[in-house]
Amino acid sequence: MQIDDDPDYIAAFEEFTSELKQAKNNPSKDATNIGDLKEYTSPIQAKKTEKIFRSSPILNTNFLIYSGIVLFLIVIIIITFFPLRKTTNSENNNTINSNNNNSTLEIKDNNDNSMLSFFKGSDSLHLKVTVTDSVWMNITIDSAQRSNSILLPNKEYEWSAKNSFTITHGNAGSIKFFLNGKELEPFAKPGYIAKNVRITREGIFLSPSAPDSIKKARAKRKIDNSTPPIRSIEPTEIEEIRPKLK
Numbered sequence: 001m002q003i004d005d006d007p008d009y010i011a012a013f014e015e016f017t018s019e020l021k022q023a024k025n026n027p028s029k030d031a032t033n034i035g036d037l038k039e040y041t042s043p044i045q046a047k048k049t050e051k052i053f054r055s056s057p058i059l060n061t062n063f064l065i066y067s068g069i070v071l072f073l074i075v076i077i078i079i080t081f082f083p084l085r086k087t088t089n090s091e092n093n094n095t096i097n098s099n100n101n102n103s104t105l106e107i108k109d110n111n112d113n114s115m116l117s118f119f120k121g122s123d124s125l126h127l128k129v130t131v132t133d134s135v136w137m138n139i140t141i142d143s144a145q146r147s148n149s150i151l152l153p154n155k156e157y158e159w160s161a162k163n164s165f166t167i168t169h170g171n172a173g174s175i176k177f178f179l180n181g182k183e184l185e186p187f188a189k190p191g192y193i194a195k196n197v198r199i200t201r202e203g204i205f206l207s208p209s210a211p212d213s214i215k216k217a218r219a220k221r222k223i224d225n226s227t228p229p230i231r232s233i234e235p236t237e238i239e240e241i242r243p244k245l246k
Contacts, residue, residue, distance in 0.1 A: 124201065125161040126180050133174035140166040151175070165199040 129137075131151045138148045141161045151157060153174070159165065169175060173190025176183060179199060187194035187206060196207035 125163070125165065125199065127159045127161070127165055127199065128178040128181075129157045129159075130176045130178075131155060131157070131174060133171060135169055135171045135175045137167065137169035137175070139168075163200065165197075167197045167199065168195045169193070 131153050133153050135151045140146045142163050170193045172188035172192050187197045198205040
């Protein structure tokens with residue numbers, strides 16, 4: 001700081017010199033040294049000191065204001081971003097829960113299928129029959145359980161087996177078979193008898209004579225009709241034998 005350019009210091013210096021002159025003109029005590037003069041306090045210095053002490057509370061107030069502003073901004077940031085984070089977390093949780101639900105549903109479906117497979121797996125062959133006309137059928141399950149019945153039209157019948165079915169039925173055009181949900185081809189032509197049809201895990205085995213039973217019966221009947229009839233015994237005339245006379 002340059003004193004020459006500061007008017008306060010210049011005014012103080014002039015005041016000091018004027019008081020010094022007055023002390024020389026009206027000496028109550030010989031003032032030969034500067035130390036003999038009374039202590040002088042510059043009003044400038046007092047103002048500066050007062051200004052410094054006044055500025056200190058201003059600094060503290062500014063600090064509190066800025067601190068309050070910073071805290072306010074922090075609170076706003078927390079209020080603004082915390083719900084977003086919570087929403088994001090909830091969305092992630094919902095996504096995870098939905099994925100878990102999907103996986104749970106898939107597992108549940110698999111369990112349902114496995115349960116169905118279990119009940120059907122214990123009897124691994126599941127046979128369903130639909131009938132449009134009366135059909136007689138003989139079915140043997142696992143070469144042990146045999147049933148002979150007449151199936152009524154417009155009804156469904158079901159059987160289960162571990163290893164095999166053996167079926168003989170008539171009226172082939174009026175009956176349909178479904179093995180484990182899959183429709184099977186007819187075992188015989190309409191109007192014929194399917195005889196000793198064996199259904200296993202490996203496949204379906206038709207008896208060679210099954211589709212020809214009626215045909216063979218008719219052929220046999222035709223052959224019997226083509227043979228000449230046996231002639232009935234007719235009475236013969238007995239000639240009278242006359243003795244010869246000699």
